[in-house]
Amino acid sequence: MQIRAVGASALMIEVDDPLAWFATLDAARAAGRLDVTDIVPGARTVLLDGVPSVTALTAALRAWPPPAAASAAGDDLDLPVTFDGPDLAQVAAHVSRSPEAVVADLTGTAFRVAFGGFAPGFAYLSGLPWSVPRLENPRPRVPAGSVALAAEYAGVYPTASPGGWQLVGRTDVALFDIDGTPPALLTPGRTVRFVVA
The missing domain is CATH 3.30.1360.40 (Gyrase A; domain 2)
Structure with missing residues (x-):
């Protein structure tokens, strides 16, 4: 340390x-x-x-003694996703899988919220079974609810914003509510599973 x-x-x-x-x-x-x-x-x-x-x-x-490996914190969250993102085929080609196999990999993975990201409610989800590059040219506007992949992480854009992650789907679940307790739905340590909407 x-x-x-x-x-x-x-x-x-x-x-x-x-x-x-x-x-x-x-x-x-x-x-x-x-x-x-x-x-x-x-x-x-x-x-x-x-x-x-x-x-x-x-x-x-x-x-301080080193801690034991982190265990899941809080309830598991099943996040309904429509897998129709504009980059799904590109991701599939990059990892040498069919789009259907990519969806199966994503829905078969128990992701962990590793840490918060660049915007309130954005979380880096660890556990991606492969790595994918960011886009060479980021989009000026990514719609809120976009499910995206970059490097070894998955994430969901809580609000519309610029972004360079590869978009594979979308969800209608609100990820951030300033009046919520806690305001962010995806908190560190929580387990998240994508399910087909």
């Missing part, structure tokens, strides 16, 4: 299993054993913000 101060009241830790560390640290915070405001997992990091003493927490983290 590497630990770096990020300003006067935050720490960034680089770890092998950010979801496991997130779950462990979040449980410690809930039990009153960790005084931080926010815990934010990333692809290879966990950010701890609102740290009263960066020096004290750095020492505590260095002595």
Whole structure:
């Protein structure tokens, strides 16, 4: 583990299993054993913000035992998807599968929310059985609800925005509600399954 101060009241830790560390640290915070405001997992990091003493927490983290592998957090979510995206055939060709086989692979995968992304409600879903490139020329507007793939991740655009991920389908499920608890439907550690709508 590497630990770096990020300003006067935050720490960034680089770890092998950010979801496991997130779950462990979040449980410690809930039990009153960790005084931080926010815990934010990333692809290879966990950010701890609102740290009263960066020096004290750095020492505590260095002595912290490594967590067990992350287990699923919260209820599983079945997300209904219509697989009619404009890039489905391109993805199928890239991974040497038929479009039907790609859909079968996607619906047969239990994805995990690894971390939040570039917009409120966007989540990087790990577990993609193969890797696909981003588009060479990003689209100026991707419709809300678009189910997309890039590198080793799947994701769903919560709102219309520019984007360079390959679009394989769409869902009508709302992914972000500012008045919801929590506002994001896809929270770190949650298991997500795509089902044919």
